[in-house]
Amino acid sequence: MSEITVGSADKRTFTIYVILLLFCAGVVRLLLAEQYSGFISDQGLFVQWMESVRENGLGGAFAVNGSINYPPLFLGMLGLYGDLLHLLGISTQAGAVSFKFILIMIDLVAILLVVRLTAGIANYNWRAFVILLFALNPALMTDSAVWGQVDLLHSILMLLAVIGLTNRPLWSGILFAFALLTKFQAITVLPVMGLWLLLILIREKQYRPLLLWVSGFAGPWILTIIYFGATGSLTKMIRQAYTDAVGFYSSASMNAMNIWFHIIGVDPGTNDTQTIAAGISMRNFGFLLLFAAVIGICLYMYYSREDRTTMLLKASATLCFSFFMLPTEIHERYSIPALVFTLLVIKHDKQWTWSAGLLTLTILMNLVIVLNNDVTAGNGIWMAIVNVLVLIGMFGSLWMGVKRSCKPSVVKEVGER
Incomplete structure (x- = not known):
């Protein structure tokens, strides 16, 4: 794409483009929400939880409704x-626009945030393309407007928290706390964030970013603990939203097209407590694979000399996709954070456009076959194979970043503006 000269006329044109894109994104989502009922089971629970919160308050909802297994922010x-x-006198119904409208609004806010995050792209054509890939991404639209899920909420909070590490550690901590209060899966990027803060502390002798981040992270949690403690539902909230949510489904794969979907010769419906080799269960073997991936990503961060934001985004995208691909008990929708991070990586590295495109395709088709109750080895194996190739490509990109580095990078200019 050719460069566009930056001027007031170009800015006005771009502003009009963003407004039209937001309008189109909203209309397309409304049409999809109206046309397809989506996953009624999930939406039915959300509507039930909504009524529980309305009738009993947030703390009381956890106390009386044992089916709630999401953290309190979305509730x-x-x-x-x-x-x-x-x-307004509107009745909420699962599978209808009356419920999905809140998800569509979350999507539109996320698009506006991406517009802000791409402000550093000098080429207006490329910036418009990146925003377009996010705003009209068929996989993201299917997850929210069709399926009726809210995976984009914690994904965008994770993204903001990671990007904020470099110059706004206080807000990074706050946003990461919000992400964890939205869904426990947000903890996936903690190794990336933790290592970054340690590198700043050890190499630059800067204590302030770590202290600011910890302070920001602690704030929302302290308020949450005080609130739920006062309502007498703190223990139930922690158990239902966090501890009981881990290991609840014991299948090798919960419709996720990862290595456990026939790639390594395991039927995805197999109980993951069964041993695979040397007395190691499938579940623990998956954790070992994920741990190895974390080590590799941390080595990349340690030796990388790439731009700090580029490095953090690539590391986070690879870690999020490793979480989807390597452990057992993974649901099809757990790939959404990896897609969100990858869509922002291409702002810095255009070669990752291939990964973004392939992930969009496999995630979209994965969601569609689950919605159609049509998950079989025959129509799913190609997605799993493509996903394996994408993961290899991500690690290959990290390896090239390490290979170009002769010594550990020096982290510069860190601290809150």
């Missing part, structure tokens, strides 16, 4: 949305 949003609909 609180559902409660406020339910109050608004009740005030």
Whole structure:
């Protein structure tokens, strides 16, 4: 794409483009939400939880509703949305726009945030292309407007937290706390964030970023603990939203097209407590593979001399996709954070456009076959193979970054602006 001269006329044109794109993104999502009911089971639970929060308050909802297995942030949003609909006299129904509208609004806010995050791209054509890939991404739209899920919420919070590490550690900590209060899966990027803060502390002798990040992270959690402690539901909330959510499904793969979907000769429906070799269960073997991936990603971060934001985004994208590909008990939707990070990596490295395109394809088809209750080895194995190739490509990109480095990078200019 050719460069565009930056000027007031170009800025006006780009602003009009963003407005039109937001309009199109909203309309397409509304049409999809109206046309397809999606995954009624998930939405039915969300509507039930919404009513529980409206009737009993956020703390009381956990106390009386044992089916709640999401952290409180989205539950609180559902409660406020339910109050608004009740005030307007609108009845909420699973599978209808009346429920999915809150998900569409989250999508549109995420698009606006991506517009802001891409402000550093000088080429307006390329910036417009990156935003377009995010705003009209068929996999992201299917997850929210069709399926009726909210994976983009914690994904965008994870993204903001990682990007904020380099110059806004206080806000990074706050946003990461919000991400964990939205879904436990957000903990995936903790090794990346933790290593970055340690490198700053050890190499640059800067304590302030770490202290600011910890302070920001602690704030929302302290308020959460105080609130749920006062309502007497803290223990139930922690158990239902976090501890009981781990290991609840014991299948090798929960419809995720990863290595456990026939790639290594294991039927995805196999109980992952079965041993695979040397007395090691499938579950523990998956954790070992993920641990090895974390080590490799940490080595990349240690030796990388790439731009700091580029390095953090690549490391996070690879780690999120490793989490989807390597452990057992993974659901099809757990790939959404990896896609979100990859879509932002291409702002810095255009070669990752291939990964973004292939992930969009495999995630979209993975969601579609699950929605159609049509998951079979025959129609899913190609997605698993493509995903393996994408993961290899991601690690290959990290390896090339390490190979170009002769010594550990020096992290510069870190601290809150």
